[in-house]
Amino acid sequence: MPAVFVLIWSTGFIVAKFGLPYAPPLTFLAIRYLLSILCFLMWIAIARASWPGTRSQWLHLAATGVLMHAGYLGGVWVAVKAGMGSGLAALIVGLQPVLTALWVSWMASGTSGPAGTRVSPRQWLGLALGLAGLLLVVSRKFGAGVEVTVLTLTATFIALFSITAGTLYQKRFVLPCDVRTANAVQLAAALLVTLPLTALETEPIQWNLYFTGAMAWSVLALTLGGSSLLYILIQRGAATAVTSLLYLVPPTTALMAWVLFDELITTSTVLGTALTAIGVFLVVRAARPSIKARLDL
8 A cells, every 4th residue: 555655656756747737836735625525424424424424623624724735736836837857846745754853853852761772873873864855956956047046945845844743743643533524524625625715726727638637637637546545555554654654755756757758767767766775765764653653642
């Protein structure tokens, strides 16, 4: 299941690049959220799935929806629309395992017992390699067009911190419940946050085959498939496995972008992506016992 999730997740950056020439980013996402909610509601009605039983669970699900959908997707799609390549966006957001591992290790350092462990020298080495790889890629692109600007970097880092905070928040506060109703609540919260922001966008939607295909994949594969798998994996305590595999997303996305959009892959891009992947691997590998101990509680 984690491997299938990562393969689906990698296509999200490609879909953003594929569909955004024909629609503004937040408007696209608002339509995606609305269609996804309708699909989940039909699924819920057919299956007679149960809704969360307490008000607090509704609020916790809403909070994760704002972070993991509105914040994460909104940041990525705004950055890609503004000119950032799919591969670079995936690389920056791919630092999420580093933030997760360091946060869990830091939190565990204040506990006693086998779960407690401080950030190790290997983790600091991994963090340094990951940041060095990212800086290598970004520095080569800064000033060369619109790919790396204050706007695109701000948007991607908002996405990075949103997906990291959302994952940790969901595991900490959201009790196990039906994945269909949970997704419906999360998407509704994301829609409420995103919809008012669409008023800032003036670009019209071009209703063509490319837009329709991107929207269909976004709803059916990424939301109903990918988001549901992510929710299940976090609830089942498999977040460690997902985090361990996420460092494969940036190179996979970069390869897809090269094939589909002819995005240039230079020696510095390959070297920087490799350094980042090695850094993420070292951080996650060293932190795996503490991550498993705390996330599997």
